[in-house]
Amino acid sequence: MAGKLAIGSRDVLFVVDIQNDFCPDGSLAVPRGHEVVPLINALAARFAHVVLTQDWHPRGHLSFASSHTDKQPFQTIDVAYGKQILWPDHCVQGTSGAAFHDGLNITHAELVLRKGHHRGVDSYSAFYENDHKTRTGLAGYLRERGLTRVFLAGLAFDFCVRYSAEDAHREGFETFVFEDACRSIDVDGSAAATRRQFESLGIRCISAGTFMEGKNS
């Protein structure tokens, strides 16, 4: 197994949404979100191929509670494509909140994939928007580049990491999540639900710390 996890030229690391608004003092802070930054920098140094994802919403986005009358953040509403949790305004295009955390240092990243830019559809996943139909183009990008295994780390474990991992699996990529290089929002048990779903799909949660020591099995 250890050999299987030797990182090679067909592997890609997704660094999910390490943005100021998801870190302490941000508008949608993931508890202790900033803590993963040094570990992710060290992880990324082991990968030749890194994709950064960036939540990138226009003002007045459908996912913002402030875009709806009499709604509060973390309430759920019905929209054309199903249920949508409403969030505080966050990661508005061009704002400091949407910028990557200052400590992120992955200059060799080859792609910045921006998502959530359609005003009427949210996008947790880096592959599909929340209607589960609109593609971001990422699967095609990975295939054209000959990348076959996807490793994920970042924010938040139970939303954008979760849905990106599930869609990577669905698209036929072997998928791994560095759970200790993620942090959760944990709305209504969403972190535990994420672990159950990963287990049922065969998405492996692995330890970045152990991986870095070369002990992963």
Ligand SMILES: [Zn+2]
């Ligand atoms: Zn968002």
